[in-house]
Amino acid sequence: MFGCLDLAGSSVQTCWHALRLCFRREVTEEEKVARSTSARIDRDLFEHAKLESHVVKILLLGAAESGKSTVVKQIKIIHSHGFSRRELISFKDHAQSVLACDWCTGKDAELLPFLAQAFCCLWADQGVRAAAARGYEYQLNDSALYFFDNIGRIIGPNYVPTETDVLRVRVRTSGVTETQFCAAQFIFRLYDVGGQCTQKRKWLRCFDGVRAVLFLVDLSRYDLRPQQQDSSTGCIQDSLELYSSILSNTVFSSASLILIMNKMDLFQEKILNSGRHLRIYVPDFKGADRDVSGAAGFLTSLFTEHLTSPAKPLYHHYSTATDTSCIRDIFQTVMDNVVKDNLANVCTL
Numbered sequence: 591m592f593g594c595l596d597l598a599g600s601s602v603q604t605c606w607h608a609l610r611l612c613f614r615r616e617v618t619e620e621e622k623v624a625r626s627t628s629a630r631i632d633r634d635l636f637e638h639a640k641l642e643s644h645v646v647k648i649l650l651l652g653a654a655e656s657g658k659s660t661v662v663k664q665i666k667i668i669h670s671h672g673f674s675r676r677e678l679i680s681f682k683d684h685a686q687s688v689l690a691c692d693w694c695t696g697k698d699a700e701l702l703p704f705l706a707q708a709f710c711c712l713w714a715d716q717g718v719r720a721a722a723a724r725g726y727e728y729q730l731n732d733s734a735l736y737f738f739d740n741i742g743r744i745i746g747p748n749y750v751p752t753e754t755d756v757l758r759v760r761v762r763t764s765g766v767t768e769t770q771f772c773a774a775q776f777i778f779r780l781y782d783v784g785g786q787c788t789q790k791r792k793w794l795r796c797f798d799g800v801r802a803v804l805f806l807v808d809l810s811r812y813d814l815r816p817q818q819q820d821s822s823t824g825c826i827q828d829s830l831e832l833y834s835s836i837l838s839n840t841v842f843s844s845a846s847l848i849l850i851m852n853k854m855d856l857f858q859e860k861i862l863n864s865g866r867h868l869r870i871y872v873p874d875f876k877g878a879d880r881d882v883s884g885a886a887g888f889l890t891s892l893f894t895e896h897l898t899s900p901a902k903p904l905y906h907h908y909s910t911a912t913d914t915s916c917i918r919d920i921f922q923t924v925m926d927n928v929v930k931d932n933l934a935n936v937c938t939l
């Protein structure tokens with residue numbers, strides 16, 4: 591192939607020129623298209639990488655029903671445009687499902703009128719109200735009292751859920767949902783994953799490049815016992831096990847960790863008025879009965895004492911995720927902390 595060249599005694603520059611002449615040939619149309627496609631892909635990758643360098647990824651974790659999706663709904667209300675009418679209507683069946691069952695609705699999917707009337711009569715009965723108020727004895731849905739109190743509106747014709755209704759609705763997350771918003775010159779991307787055991791393997795694909803883990807704990811479940819085998823009750827024990835598995839996972843070693851001790855409203859009500867004192871369910875607790883902050887502080891310490899690396903900051907907050915102003919304040923602090931901890935890794939817009 592190189593027979594055309596007599597390189598002996600030539601300078602390097604002359605040899606290089608000769609080589610280029612040897613290899614020069616017409617570039618085909620196909621090659622031109624391939625080159626421009628390749629250049630476009632390079633440009634896209636560069637733009638994508640530039641955009642990604644502004645992104646702060648936050649992963650919401652916690653046992654089932656701890657309130658992860660409720661926090662995400664709040665962020666949509668606070669930092670995005672809230673819910674469109676169409677999105678609100680999409681929650682209608684879920685809101686009514688607390689009151690109804692498959693055979694309670696007619697062809698138009700509206701609650702049958704005589705059942706709607708029956709529900710109203712039932713809810714007017716003081717005995718029924720007293721039984722519902724003790725719902726923690728038989729695991730009544732956390733939002734049931736709210737929907738019962740709003741029964742007249744919810745079963746009315748042309749009912750459209752409000753944002754408050756949407757925050758109260760329970761829809762189990764399956765898979766992973768992604769929510770993105772801009773604030774404080776950063777792009778925040780929240781990943782909400784289902785807390786059921788079957789969902790946990792789906793978490794793996796969200797782990798890459800996560801800057802912070804928001805771990806939610808349902809404080810009000812201190813009186814539930816862990817269930818056997820694969821199903822999670824979302825009780826404190828389940829939460830602790832999940833939490834320590836996250837702490838020991840090296841994937842999160844550089845992520846900020848933020849504990850959100852949630853459902854303070856239900857916790858306070860239970861500690862103050864149910865007679866279900868914390869010491870009965872957590873014998874190590876030696877504080878006074880009906881001391882809400884002492885009890886919450888003790889349960890929080892069960893989580894914070896798991897932390898093995900003192901160098902890693904651990905933030906914790908007490909929240910009621912259904913309260914928009916509470917989540918607004920907490921999330922502002924969370925964003926400040928996450929940005930401060932990751933300044934070296936992310937760029938402002």
Ligand SMILES: Nc1nc2c(ncn2[C@@H]2O[C@H](COP(=O)(O)OP(=O)(O)OP(=O)(O)O)[C@@H](O)[C@H]2O)c(=O)[nH]1
Nearest residue numbers: 655656657658659660758760763784785853910911
């Ligand atoms: N009263 C009260 N209810 C809450 C609070 N946080 C969440 N809830 C309710 O608890 C229920 C479960 O909340 P979700 O946000 O769906 O829980 P989740 O962690 O996303 O659950 P999975 O998707 O199954 O993992 C909903 O009905 C919420 O309205 C709170 O602080 N107080």
Ligand SMILES: [Mg+2]
Nearest residue numbers: 658659762763
């Ligand atoms: Mg969810």
